[in-house]
Amino acid sequence: MMATPILQISGLTMDFGGIRALNRLDLEVHAGEIVALIGPNGAGKTTFFNCLTGIYTPTAGEILLTPPGSTKNVSLKGLKPNHVTEKGLARTFQNIRLFSQMTVLENVMIGRHCRTKAFILGAILRNAATRREERQIVEMSYAILDKVGLAHLANEFARNLPYGAQRRLEIARALATEPFLLLLDEPAAGMNPQETQELDRLIKEISTDGHSILLIEHDMKLVMSLSDRIFVMDYGKKIAQGKPSEIRSNPAVIKAYLGEDVDA
Numbered sequence: 280m281m282a283t284p285i286l287q288i289s290g291l292t293m294d295f296g297g298i299r300a301l302n303r304l305d306l307e308v309h310a311g312e313i314v315a316l317i318g319p320n321g322a323g324k325t326t327f328f329n330c331l332t333g334i335y336t337p338t339a340g341e342i343l344l345t346p347p348g349s350t351k352n353v354s355l356k357g358l359k360p361n362h363v364t365e366k367g368l369a370r371t372f373q374n375i376r377l378f379s380q381m382t383v384l385e386n387v388m389i390g391r392h393c394r395t396k397a398f399i400l401g402a403i404l405r406n407a408a409t410r411r412e413e414r415q416i417v418e419m420s421y422a423i424l425d426k427v428g429l430a431h432l433a434n435e436f437a438r439n440l441p442y443g444a445q446r447r448l449e450i451a452r453a454l455a456t457e458p459f460l461l462l463l464d465e466p467a468a469g470m471n472p473q474e475t476q477e478l479d480r481l482i483k484e485i486s487t488d489g490h491s492i493l494l495i496e497h498d499m500k501l502v503m504s505l506s507d508r509i510f511v512m513d514y515g516k517k518i519a520q521g522k523p524s525e526i527r528s529n530p531a532v533i534k535a536y537l538g539e540d541v542d543a
């Protein structure tokens with residue numbers, strides 16, 4: 280028997296006034312998978328992520344999250360972004376959103392915040408439990424920075440990092456929330472070929488560590504290298520889904536991309 284998907288989306292619809300940006304989308308992600316969401320500009324991919332992560336409340340449809348190995352699901356529909364993160368789903372953004380005036384380490388520690396127990400009173404009194412928790416946060420943040428290859432830059436201001444490193448720092452911050460599902464919105468955007476290759480390796484490593492991944496990406500070479508399955512959208516609808524080899528030769532996909540600048 281096939282295990283319950285960790286993410287199950289059905290009939291997801293999002294209207295902006297008269298514009299139907301998402302039209303009854305169904306999609307599922309299983310534990311351990313790397314799934315890519317692709318489609319021409321304006322297809323609705325970012326809107327889709329925004330509906331999943333509490334930035335928009337969808338007009339209709341359901342979004343169910345089930346921790347790996349569990350049978351109990353939770354609906355994400357209508358939850359605030361911080362509550363979505365608490366349920367085990369973290370994301371990065373198309374436009375980098377780091378705290379540029381803070382250090383690399385602090386940016387990761389902030390990601391950790393949603394899993395900490397210490398309250399304001401603890402911070403004021405700085406009791407033993409608070410200090411212990413702080414120490415653990417620092418250690419864990421260093422371990423994550425090590426994973427993404429940024430430990431040596433821990434005390435640098437985020438704004439001083441090269442572009443590719445900033446994108447990896449965003450991933451580190453998302454990982455600090457301990458997600459079982461990670462959403463990456465165009466992680467390779469603006470990267471040079473070497474940075475993209477490093478990203479390819481990093482995403483595979485994160486997947487091997489036990490995180491499932493759903494990513495939006497325009498770099499087709501990266502998509503084909505990473506994905507177990509690909510969902511293709513156009514005009515808010517799903518037009519195809521399948522393995523990379525199936526998507527590559529799918530006539531509906533080729534048609535949707537005609538006239539588009541595809542980084543093949």
Ligand SMILES: Nc1ncnc2c1ncn2[C@@H]1O[C@H](COP(=O)(O)OP(=O)(O)OP(=O)(O)O)[C@@H](O)[C@H]1O
Pocket residue numbers: 295298300318319320321322323324325326327
């Ligand atoms: N806040 C909003 N208000 C009104 N319309 C919106 C809003 N956000 C998105 N849209 C519209 O929804 C459609 C889908 O946009 P979206 O940004 O999700 O596409 P995309 O697939 O992410 O595109 P890209 O690849 O360029 O990032 C577009 O027609 C867009 O103009």
